[in-house]
Amino acid sequence: MTALGIIPHMSSSNLIKLVLAIVIGIGLGLVYGWVIDPVEYIDVTPDVLREDYKVDYTLMVAEAYANDFDPALAAQRLAILGSEPPTGIVNSALEYANLNNFTQEEIRSLQNLLTAMQTFQPVEDIAP
Amino acid sequence: MSRFFKSILLHILLTLLFGIGLGLAYSWFISPVTYVDANPALLRADFKDQFRIVIAASYASNQDLARARARLSLLGDADPIGELSAQAQRMLASGEAFENAQPLAELATDLRQGRVSEPFTPTAFPTFNTPDVPLTVTPTAAEPLLEATEEFVVTSLPTILFEQTPLTPITTAVRTPRSTFTPTAGPGAPFALMSQETLCNPGTPSLLQFMLMDSRKRQAPGIEIIVTWDQGEDRFFTGLKPELGDGYADFIMQANTTYNIRIVTGGTLAPNIIAPSCTDPNGQAYPGSLLLTFQQ
Known part of the structure; x- marks a missing residue:
């Protein structure tokens, strides 16, 4: 009986081999599961988008707002980017735009949207 | 090969497989790879629809066809134009207003044509400038002196004359007006x-x-x-x-x-x-x- 009492008639060197085998196995499993064939996400939500994609989406909302001047619609469109308030989303996008040499027109669109979001008061539907 | 050696080899193999199983369970279920920098192609279908709506709304504003095409390509659709048309049809079929689906349909049409459609723009309405004219009051009679009398005296009201220059339209733009204008029917015009x-x-x-x-x-x-x-x-x-x-x-x-x-x-x-x-x-x-x- 070995020290573990599990595998009978096994020397300590063989036990070491088994431990090594399980460690190697776990390592192989982790490499396969994390690197070779990781879990694929195919239905992600917009809040996990890379920052530049989020900023571009915010810019699109700003460009659309320059056409329809509908702050409620803009706020609704921004809401899919996460739980952050619309002003925070637009502010972050504006900072990114300033740091990454966006055109003046794009920055102006974002500033206009930021102003609209700062003054926007959502109307809550009160059910009778 | 001795029986004992075969047994050890089998144990090692089984242990290795067990370890692989543990590793996979951990990496797939307990701590899977988390996406924090996903691209729009991985979005759920309804979020992709929302992206298309915003791309079309943005295009309606800036008329930048190349940019709209590039943005649509991020969604990874095999047929972006077909997806736009299909989404517009789905919106109409679900009872949404035509105005909501129209930007999608227009973007699909422009992408198919490869050019920006000329938007419907009414001609500029001429503005008239009403000059500030000083008011001139010319009394018709000599300055009547108001006196307190017992009789009620009706004095004639002074005639007010306006000196006004004729109204002339001013052109706010230096653009040469079009020689001819063909009116374009709006979306509600009869067929x-x-x-x-x-x-x-x-x-x-x-x-x-x-x-x-x-x-x-x-x-x-x-x-x-x-x-x-x-x-x-x-x-x-x-x-x-x-x-x-x-x-x-x-x-x-x-x-x-x-x-x-x-x-x-x-x-x-x-x-x-x-x-x-x-x-x-x-x-x-x-x-x-x-x-x-x-x-x-």
């Missing part, structure tokens, strides 16, 4: 029946086919058509078969039945439509199809 073509295809059902074009001779999707006959009524929209055209719709006719057609947008009526009679190579008569082309 007119332009042609009625008989189609004889033996073995196919007798179809009442519609092709609706807007004022710019582009196929018009999302136009509601009502077909009534003595025993019923059917309503449908153009563009629900995008493979046949955005302005296409059809309806199966019965022989010897008279149909009345109404295009809801603009209220155009086309009464007394019946299936045409065709003759097959054997001399047998059969009901053919009709292609009605309407244009705004």
Whole structure:
């Protein structure tokens, strides 16, 4: 009986081999599961988008707002980017735009949207 | 190979597999790879729809076709134009207003054409400048002196004369006005029946086919058509078969039945439509199809 009492008639060197085998196995499993064939996400939500994609989406909302001047619609469109308030989303996008040499027109669109979001008061539907 | 050695080898192999299993369980279920920098192609279908709506709304504002195309490509659709059209159709079919689906349809059309459609812009309305004219009051009589008398005296009111220069329109833009202007029908303008073509295809059902074009001779999707006959009524929209055209719709006719057609947008009526009679190579008569082309 070995020290573990599990595998009978096994020397300590063989036990070491088994431990090594399980460690190697776990390592192989982790490499396969994390690197070779990781879990694929195919239905992600917009809040996990890379920052530049989020900023571009915010810019699109700003460009659309320059056409329809509908702050409620803009706020609704921004809401899919996460739980952050619309002003925070637009502010972050504006900072990114300033740091990454966006055109003046794009920055102006974002500033206009930021102003609209700062003054926007959502109307809550009160059910009778 | 001794039995003992085989046993050890088997143990090692089994232990290795067990370890691989543990590793996979941990990496797939307990602590899977988390995406924090995903791209739009991985978005759920409804979020992709929202992205397309915003891309189309942005395009309606900036008219930047190349940028809209690049943004659509991020969604990883095999056929971005088809996806736009299909989404517009889905929106119409679900009862959304045509105005909501229109930007998608327009972007799809422009992408298909490869150019920006000329938007409907009314001509500039001339502005008139009313100059500030100083008011001149000229009394007609000598300054009447008001005296307190017991009798009530009516004094004539002074006549006020305005010195005003004639109104002249001022042009705010230096742009040369167009020599001619062809008015473009708006989206609610009525459709007119332009042609009625008989189609004889033996073995196919007798179809009442519609092709609706807007004022710019582009196929018009999302136009509601009502077909009534003595025993019923059917309503449908153009563009629900995008493979046949955005302005296409059809309806199966019965022989010897008279149909009345109404295009809801603009209220155009086309009464007394019946299936045409065709003759097959054997001399047998059969009901053919009709292609009605309407244009705004």
